[in-house]
Amino acid sequence: MRVTLRIWRQKDAHSPGTFVTYQKDNVVPDMSFLEMLDALNRELVERGEEPVAFESDCREGICGTCSLTINGIPHGPGRGKASCQLYMRHFRDGDTITVEPFRAKPFPIIRDLIVDRSAFDRIMQAGGFISVNTGGAPDANSIPVPKPAQELAMDAAACIGCGACVAACKNASAMLFVAAKVSHLSLLPQGQPERYRRVRSMVAQMDREGFGGCTNTFECEAVCPKQISVRFIARLNREYLKALFLE
Amino acid sequence: MSGPLTVFRSTVGTKVIMGATGVILAAFVVVHMLGNLQIYLGPEALNSYAESLRHVPVLLWGARFVLLAAVALHIASAVRLTRLNRAARPQPYELWSPQVTTYAARTMFMGGLILTAFILYHLAHFTFGLTHPEHFALHDSKGRHDVYGMVVMGFRQPLVSFFYILAMIPLLLHLQHGVSSIFQTFGINHPKVNAFVRGIGPAVAWVVFIGNVSIPLAVLAGWIPYPVGGP
Amino acid sequence: MELDGRVPPGPLEQKWDRLRNELALVNPANKRKFHILVVGTGLAGASAAASLAELGYQVSAFCFHDSPRRAHSIAAQGGINAAKNYQNDGDSVWRLFYDTIKGGDFRSREANVYRLAQVSVNIIDQCVAQGVPFAREYGGLLANRSFGGAQVSRTFYARGQTGQQLLLGAYSALCRQIGLGQVKMYPRTEMLDLVVVDGHAKGIITRNLVTGEIQRHAGDAVVLATGGYGNVFYLSTNAVNSNVTATFRAYKRGAFFANPCFTQIHPTCIPVSGDHQSKLTLMSESLRNDGRVWVPKKPGDKRPPNEIPDEERDYFLERMYPSYGNLAPRDIASRAAKRVCDEGRGVGPGGLGVYLDFRDAIRRLGVDVVRERYGNLFDMYREITDEDPYQVPMRIYPAVHYTMGGLWVDYHLMSNLPGLFVIGEANFSDHGANRLGASALMQGLADGYFILPYTIGDYLARAKRPKPDPESAAFRQVEKDVRDGVRRLLDIPGKHPVDVFHRELGKLLWDNCGMSRSEASLKHALEQIPRIRERFWREARVTGGAEEINLALERAGRVADFLEFAELMCLDALERRESCGGHFREEFQTEDGEAKRDDERFCHVAAWEYRGAGQKPERHIEPLRFEFVQLATRSYK
Ligand SMILES: Cc1cc2nc3c(=O)[nH]c(=O)nc-3n(C[C@H](O)[C@H](O)[C@H](O)COP(=O)(O)OP(=O)(O)OC[C@H]3O[C@@H](n4cnc5c(N)ncnc54)[C@H](O)[C@@H]3O)c2cc1C
Ligand code: HEM
Ligand code: HEM
Ligand code: SF4
Ligand code: F3S
Ligand code: FES
Secondary structure, eight states: OOEEEEEEEOSSTTSOOEEEEEEEOOOOTTSBHHHHHHHHHHHHHHTTOOOOOOOOSSSSSSSOOOOEEETTEETOSSSSOOGGGOBGGGSOTTOEEEEEEOOOTTSOEEETTEEOOHHHHHHHHTTOSOOOOSSOOOOGGGSOOOHHHHHHHHHHHTOOOOOHHHHHSTTOBOHHHHHHHHHHHHTSGGGSTTHHHHHHHHHHHHHHHTOBOOOSOOHHHHHOTTOOOTHHHHHHHHHHHHHHHHO | OOGGGGGGTSHHHHHHHHHHHHHHHHHHHHHHHHHHHGGGGOHHHHHHHHHHHHHOHHHHHHHHHHHHHHHHHHHHHHHHHHHHHHHTOSSOOSSOOOSSOOHHHHTHHHHHHHHHHHHHHHIIIIISOOSOHHHHTOBOTTSSBOHHHHHHHHHTSHHHHHHHHHHHHHHHHHHHHHHHHHHHHTTOOOHHHHHHHHHHHHHHHHHHHHHHHHHHHHHHTTOSOSSTTOO | OBOOOOOOOSOGGGHHHHHHHHSOOOOHHHHTTOEEEEEOOSHHHHHHHHHHHHHTOEEEEEOSSSSGGGSGGGGOOSOEEOOOOTTOSSOOHHHHHHHHHHHTTTOSOHHHHHHHHHHHHHHHHHHHHHTOOOOBOTTSSBOOBOOTTOSSOOEEOSTTOHHHHHHHHHHHHHHHHHHTTSEEEEOSEEEEEEEEETTEEEEEEEEETTTOOEEEEEOSEEEEOOOOOGGGGSSSSSOTTOOSHHHHHHHHTTOOEEOTTOEEEEEEEOOOOOTTOOOOOBOOGGGGGTOEEEEESSTTOOSOGGGSOGGGEEOHHHHHOTTTGGGOOHHHHHHHHHHHIIIIIOOSGGGOOEEEEOHHHHHHHOHHHHHHHHHHHHHHHHHHHSOOTTTSOEEEEEEEEEEOOEEOOOTTSBOSSTTEEEOGGGBOOTTTTSOOTTOHHHHHHIIIIIIHHHHHHHHHHHHOOOOOOTTSHHHHHHHHHHHHHHHHHHTOOOOBOHHHHHHHHHHHHHHHHSSSBOHHHHHHHHHHHHHHHHHHHHHBOOOSOSSSOOHHHHHHHHHHHHHHHHHHHHHHHHHOOSOBTTBOBTTSBOTTSOBOOOHHHHOEEEEEEOOOTTSOOEEEEEEOOOSSSOOOOOOOO
16 A cells, blocks of 8 residues: 655744655555554655654553544544554555644644643643542442442543543643543542542643633544543533532 | 632633523523514514513613623623634644534634624614614504514615525524533533433524524515505 | 572561561651652552652652653553452452462562562552542442452452553552642653662663753662563563663663563464564453463364364363463463464464454353453454454464563662662562563552552661762763763664664564573574674664654664663573473473473572673572472462
């Protein structure tokens, strides 16, 4: 297979970027998209050119490192997959593929296809935790958790923090990510003591980072590799409203 | 700001205000349409309805005040949210292929702006009688302000009708997304009600659209007689 | 030299409690005067950094990832063991201890393993308190599953994402401390060297991966939690950026590297499909609970699997290990798979694969139950292979997965260099020559939450060292070495990307120091590695500069370390003239092909000391004394 790649190249956060076109031959359908880029990079190095900078680590859809916008869709075509789980068999010989970074002001591009997502960490630092110190926790079975609550909490906790929700949202809103975390903890009995403080401080930090607001367009859910449901955004709204009056 | 007032500060709170004011505006639009549809019942029905509204100034002005406040807050929040949202993506994608974002959802702000323009014109037309003072000055046989005549005379001019019909398109889109969206904003999202929630926006929007558009169309088609008894 | 593991005296059950009573304490008001550098923020590092900060120490934490949440720990699927005995099936601390010692083929320190089993119960408590959404029963209490190498159900899990949930728990605790200002976090920062002052570890040199800035960091103690080195094989189930650099450079500064040849090959991975492949994907071991492993009885049987009748299938694990069946431990299951493939009975491209079949499970449980249990794994398999495991059996093959070897540490988790602590997969660990499933997460968290925070205090309270000075000559010298190293990589005159050499090294190791090893294969590898290394330093090309994001440079440094480290691994494998656990020497096997240990000569830890470039490292030993368990031949039949 042969594909034409239009890839965003940008030296650093301060330089302007531009698209560069590459031809990639010898693509096999069993290659993952990232392996295809690896192969391209090997060719570039052999030719003495700078390889395309993109990030990945686990390459099995769990670490949330990979972050490509492929043909206008964060993580590329196909539901419930991270970029690293996309295989070339989804493309056809002769296709032109446009590869861009995730674009959002709070995710500055620091090189080519690499963005800085530390804003997510700061949101977590603002309240994405339960304040328990090591030691002194009661026996695990002394806190029963109803199975449905646990299952729903797990649905939310599955978020890999990739930022595709932000990348896909027309407002670059981080609501799905924040909603997932807030929901995970507020659904569990352990999360109750800090329930309202948490939602307020995480939302405040989210705003401070410069993410947009949610206008319920649900694009985030469609691209989320873990298919986190926008139900959690509704839950966040609920939590937030309660927090207004309860604290 | 502290306590419930912080609602004005965050993006989530701003959206809640849009939702709350949106409910008021949407409710007004629906009720207003129902009121307008009385035109089909003839001048007596519509004019007495209009007259009865005016009869209790407290209510009228109360409603006007609420409406005005809602519009002001709705617009202020819309401007704030939209500015934040646009600032959050200074560099657009070269290629953006939304999977589920509807056209309606994408154009809420532009649609809102067009609606604002329409409302201003509409107020000038029917409420302040600035654009067609001669229609505004009409009175019916009982000496009441002849709303019926004013509307029919207004819509007999194709350009005016055309403008009204055109303006109903952004309203259609705005309500399509907006009314369903309210539920999500207030945290109502559950598999059991989602089919309803997803349907209610388009349903309300189309009812309002058809109801409103039918009036100028009916006038142009000559189905609504004026003066009664026929020209 | 014989190493002293500093195991406290006394009955096994009391060793840890006793030691805790005797450890010197740091006065709470003084804790904030101590500065601890924690390198690595996976399960081990994040839990340690958070716990130390909670105690009041000043902590700096480093990771090369853009966020601590992305450490390789996140990929663990299956679960975490703990001796809670919630299932009332006869589990106990002793049983978990014994299973782990036996699973490790009696090549780990009794006292450490016992302590691990003891604190395992606290880990689950801690994680639940943090909000880790472990699977539960309808009554609201915790659920368990069984895992390879155990006959009780003691594995706690969160769908197929246990590592992720545990790491998010530790990460959230770390976030809290960062928010409180107790931890200063340095993401996208790679440790490139260790600074040793007067024999004590006192600092590290790092490179900022965004700006390229080289920085000196001084601390009263250094904790390495930098994970395993499985990627020396190029293809493994590890995340592509996992590497040996931190521990290997510490080794070059004097820390001993223990048992580097103990690597674990996991039996259930998706087979290699072509040479474009960048990593191998693990299919969770939990699949072996319901899947049955088989190959055709006839060599070269090319019929589609569903057309092969039962009588012509060889369910070889059930046949060879009737009491454990498909749940035989990893090293044993892997070797059995290799054996049937060597007999020409392997399936799929190249004959390197065996079937993992869910036909019977689907018949017994129904497709919905199977989907509920394994749906996401099945989807993952289908996405990668384009085959539907509900219709045709999965094809699996062993792949490198975990490394039991690592920097040598004593009972306090301190290396031979005072002040250098090593935790998680980076140390030579409690798993001996083979790790049981769901025990790495347990060990990483035990080290980080419940052991290191105690023992490090003892060092700090006793050492009474002057504050290290990052401006001192010692620091400047190491910094210069690091700068020179970076320059040397950028100056390599060749034209090939470094991956080429890495892949070549990986293949060499897999063939010669992989699932089975022999004197001849190891000697061959030891001959070849320096050649690849030499070619690397002549023919590689590292594009870009030093003062920018340069992934090629990062990779090159890691590959350069692998190229040296590989030699140490083969040397260790060569010198260990016995078979044990994951280390299978063809010369040492029983008649039916099982590993044959040599407790007379090799019941010890081998810890290697670096003697300088081009010098043969020196092999030290720490004898393993078994006072409480009988050395037994491991049998899963
Ligand atoms: C696919 C897979 C599945 C697994 N499943 C299970 C399971 O079900 N149960 C189980 O018990 N175990 C499992 N394991 C094993 C287990 O996940 C690991 O052994 C364990 O998570 C290692 O944790 P760690 O904290 O020691 O290291 P890691 O999580 O690897 O973290 C290493 C950290 O060190 C940092 N680092 C490394 N080098 C440097 C440097 N030079 N400078 C700065 N920072 C550095 C990294 O950024 C990272 O933060 C699995 C492993 C794999 C590969
Ligand atoms: C007749 C008048 C109007 C009605 C009935 C109306 C109704 C609504 C409703 C119901 C919502 C949904 C709120 C939510 O999601 O919770 C909404 C949202 C919105 N409205 Fe209006 N609105 C009107 C006028 C305007 C005007 C004049 C503007 C702007 C200038 C405007 C801009 C917006 C915007 C930007 C949103 C966005 C949020 C989104 O995209 O969901 N609207 N409106
Ligand atoms: C074809 C459709 C419509 C017709 C025929 C119509 C007709 C009228 C008439 C006759 C009045 C004056 C009533 C009176 O003075 O007693 C009026 C007022 C008004 N209309 Fe409409 N209207 C239509 C659509 C709309 C829409 C879509 C909106 C809003 C988005 C709207 C908003 C208003 C407002 C705000 C007033 C002023 C109410 C007041 O006096 O306080 N109208 N309309
Ligand atoms: S919610 Fe989904 S898309 Fe957003 S960060 Fe989490 S996993 Fe990624
Ligand atoms: S796409 Fe954006 S608008 Fe809301 S529903 Fe998702 S955050
Ligand atoms: S590389 Fe880990 S999710 Fe894609």
